[in-house]
Amino acid sequence: MNLLDxxxxxxxxxxxxxxxxxxxxxxxxLTNLEGRWVVLDDEQFGLFARGExxxxxxxxxxxxxxxxxxxxxxEAKAAEMIRARRTFLDxxxxxxxxxxxxxxxxxxxxxxxxxxxxxxxxxxMTPEIAEKAVDLILQTTSDYVTIxxxxxxxxxxxxxxxxxxxxxxxxxxSIGKQLEFTMVSNFALMTEEKLDYLLDKRVQLCTSIxxxxxxxxxxxxxxxxxxxxxxxxxxxxxxxxxxxxxxALEETxxxxxxxxxxxxxxxxxxxxxxxxxSQLGCRALFLRPxxxxxxxxxxxxxIEYPREDYLEFYRRTxxxxxxxxxxxxxxxxxxxxxxxTKILNGEDPNFLDVRQPxxxxxxxxxxxYDGQVFTCxxxxxxxxxxxxxxxxxxxxxxxxxDIVGHETVRAVVIxxxxxxxxxxxxCAFNPYCGIPPVHSHKIQGSIWGRKRESSLCHxxxxxxxxxxxxxxxxxxxxxxxxRRWTTTRSRDHFxxxxxxxxx
Amino acid sequence: xxxxxxxxxxxxxxxLPKDAASFRGVPDVLAHADLTESSAELLLDSALYSLEAVxxxxxxxxxxxxxxxDKTPEGQFRVTLAxxxxxxxxxxxxxxxxxxxxxxxxxxxxxxITAQNRGAIEAVxxxxxxxxxxxxxxxxxxxxxxxxxxxxDPLGIAMSWEEKYGxxxxxxxxxxxxxxxxxxxxxxxxxxx
Numbered sequence: 122m123n124l125l126d127x128x129x130x131x132x133x134x135x136x137x138x139x140x141x142x143x144x145x146x147x148x149x150x151l152t153n154l155e156g157r158w159v160v161l162d163d164e165q166f167g168l169f170a171r172g173e174x175x176x177x178x179x180x181x182x183x184x185x186x187x188x189x190x191x192x193x194x195x196e197a198k199a200a201e202m203i204r205a206r207r208t209f210l211d212x213x214x215x216x217x218x219x220x221x222x223x224x225x226x227x228x229x230x231x232x233x234x235x236x237x238x239x240x241x242x243x244x245x246m247t248p249e250i251a252e253k254a255v256d257l258i259l260q261t262t263s264d265y266v267t268i269x270x271x272x273x274x275x276x277x278x279x280x281x282x283x284x285x286x287x288x289x290x291x292x293x294x295s296i297g298k299q300l301e302f303t304m305v306s307n308f309a310l311m312t313e314e315k316l317d318y319l320l321d322k323r324v325q326l327c328t329s330i331x332x333x334x335x336x337x338x339x340x341x342x343x344x345x346x347x348x349x350x351x352x353x354x355x356x357x358x359x360x361x362x363x364x365x366x367x368x369a370l371e372e373t374x375x376x377x378x379x380x381x382x383x384x385x386x387x388x389x390x391x392x393x394x395x396x397x398x399s400q401l402g403c404r405a406l407f408l409r410p411x412x413x414x415x416x417x418x419x420x421x422x423x424i425e426y427p428r429e430d431y432l433e434f435y436r437r438t439x440x441x442x443x444x445x446x447x448x449x450x451x452x453x454x455x456x457x458x459x460x461x462t463k464i465l466n467g468e469d470p471n472f473l474d475v476r477q478p479x480x481x482x483x484x485x486x487x488x489x490y491d492g493q494v495f496t497c498x499x500x501x502x503x504x505x506x507x508x509x510x511x512x513x514x515x516x517x518x519x520x521x522x523d524i525v526g527h528e529t530v531r532a533v534v535i536x537x538x539x540x541x542x543x544x545x546x547x548c549a550f551n552p553y554c555g556i557p558p559v560h561s562h563k564i565q566g567s568i569w570g571r572k573r574e575s576s577l578c579h580x581x582x583x584x585x586x587x588x589x590x591x592x593x594x595x596x597x598x599x600x601x602x603x604r605r606w607t608t609t610r611s612r613d614h615f616x617x618x619x620x621x622x623x624x
Numbered sequence: 625x626x627x628x629x630x631x632x633x634x635x636x637x638x639x640l641p642k643d644a645a646s647f648r649g650v651p652d653v654l655a656h657a658d659l660t661e662s663s664a665e666l667l668l669d670s671a672l673y674s675l676e677a678v679x680x681x682x683x684x685x686x687x688x689x690x691x692x693x694d695k696t697p698e699g700q701f702r703v704t705l706a707x708x709x710x711x712x713x714x715x716x717x718x719x720x721x722x723x724x725x726x727x728x729x730x731x732x733x734x735x736x737i738t739a740q741n742r743g744a745i746e747a748v749x750x751x752x753x754x755x756x757x758x759x760x761x762x763x764x765x766x767x768x769x770x771x772x773x774x775x776x777d778p779l780g781i782a783m784s785w786e787e788k789y790g791x792x793x794x795x796x797x798x799x800x801x802x803x804x805x806x807x808x809x810x811x812x813x814x815x816x817x
Contacts, residue, residue: 543733543737567683
């Protein structure tokens with residue numbers, strides 16, 4: 122792309138409708154307000170910018186169809202797509218993180234959760250607090266409610282997990298939410314008895330797999346007597362996936378969800394990482410870079426890396442994943458799937474950290490072990506680091522409306538809109554992006570932040586550059602793989618559906 | 625040939641303290657360091673930056689610095705960033721100045737953008753909060769303050785015409801005009817009543 126080729130005249134104001142642009146390789150990506158996009162070569166872009174696209178040409182037809190021309194601009198079509206991208210605004214928090222304890226049997230070098238030692242029983246949530254939290258949760262205006270058990274390690278306080286589930290199921294009989302439970306666990310304290318209960322209550326299980334065994338055990342340490350953290354995670358992942366098969370649940374849909382936190386030593390081991398996940402039967406890999414919360418802030422000198430290195434790793438890894446898909450291995454990269462759903466389907470998959478406004482307070486809430494309520498789990502993590510900026514109230518005194526209508530929620534909703542941000546307002550990726558204000562607050566000292574200097578903005582731009590390069594290359598096999606990643610099928614087995622009033 | 629008047633900030637170059645140190649890459653006339661005081665001073669053209677932008681940028685420094693704001697006789701903003709930890713090096717002070725300048729630019733531009741996009745931002749915010757909060761319940765309404773006197777009104781600005789001028793009527797003797805009646809009569813005449 123060479124902008125000088127456009128010519129000496131000013132940008133035409135009669136033919137092009139509102140657009141943003143960005144160089145993608147030797148092409149130019151154009152996006153419009155509602156998030157439609159086209160990729161043009163220099164000559165086509167020059168014609169468009171000068172307002173010289175002739176009617177009846179394929180270029181005119183393309184630009185008209187995608188709503189880039191003033192003369193054929195379809196306002197209703199634009200409004201419909203903008204609405205489709207914002208449907209999540211109609212309802213309140215659907216994700217509710219219950220931190221049932223800070224105690225954890227594992228020590229992770231990047232621990233974002235600010236774990237406590239196993240003897241710190243005062244960091245266990247009580248059954249009473251769990252009930253109060255559920256009372257608040259079921260007041261959400263969202264019809265869909267996911268209660269996510271986190272820690273610490275939630276299996277450490279398993280009786281309260283059970284109590285919360287039983288209480289929520291009973292209480293929901295008269296309320297009728299579409300209720301779902303998930304648990305994020307390292308599985309080291311899993312037993313057949315606990316698993317029976319969790320499967321019986323249809324709790325979706327998630328774990329962390331940070332790469333091959335040596336790397337996983339280097340960053341996620343169990344006390345020596347308890348063996349390898351990797352071995353526990355692998356053993357129970359296989360066991361749970363086998364139980365799903367025994368229950369005749371479709372393998373492609375029902376399996377343990379595993380997450381990876383990318384640390385420095387993983388950056389050159391992408392193939393081993395993907396193979397580890399494939400062999401475990403995992404169908405998704407989420408290449409999450411390190412967050413600046415919790416212990417990761419202190420251990421950065423050991424595990425952090427320049428985001429350029431991460432993006433190179435990302436490209437190599439997703440290239441390999443695409444190759445694997447072409448050979449029949451079904452596995453996707455989650456970041457790519459989130460962005461592609463927005464790009465190719467024109468809808469928002471409601472991933473709370475990559476949407477605008479973000480999910481803090483209006484899409485999710487986090488309930489700490491002591492009953493304090495935060496905009497999000499990251500807000501709770503910051504509180505553990507001594508910064509209570511994202512505290513909204515507590516389960517005893519605060520009403521639901523006090524919490525979601527809190528000044529802090531209003532502030533993060535405003536700061537979470539990219540049309541209020543320098544740089545983002547002109548960025549071609551604006552319709553697909555989102556940066557959580559809590560991240561900007563942590564790394565730049567204000568919920569607004571400066572995106573040009575934000576490591577997360579850098580990551581998002583790098584990933585979107587890669588994806589649009591793939592879309593511009595238009596290799597049919599690759600496109601088919603990428604399109605498949607945007608197909609979402611609901612996992613109804615995990616839903617507890619209640620018809621209020623049914624006998 | 626007449627040369628244009630130099631910017632106000634250029635006129636300050638002779639006013640620098642004797643022991644002021646300059647920063648690499650930063651014009652002397654805009655910022656300098658006082659190493660003995662672990663502080664940096666910036667002079668900002670108030671035609672370029674609004675007070676709101678200066679406040680916004682300053683506030684992001686209160687965890688690291690004591691921030692002092694004042695104005696020069698020429699109308700510039702003078703910002704002094706005094707490191708909370710003593711013994712700040714020139715490079716650390718340079719970082720403060722650079723960070724402050726970037727944050728100030730972001731605040732200034734954001735102020736313009738949010739004004740331009742205010743309609744869209746407000747619409748999304750309102751929908752997000754209304755969607756999350758939902759309609760008030762009966763309990764919420766019960767807690768709502770419906771009292772007739774929500775605030776003090778010593779001048780009677782919020783009173784109705786009848787309340788304000790009707791009180792005297794009861795007190796005064798029949799046929800004796802009151803001050804209120806005069807005003808009311810004048811108002812009626814103006815309206816053509």
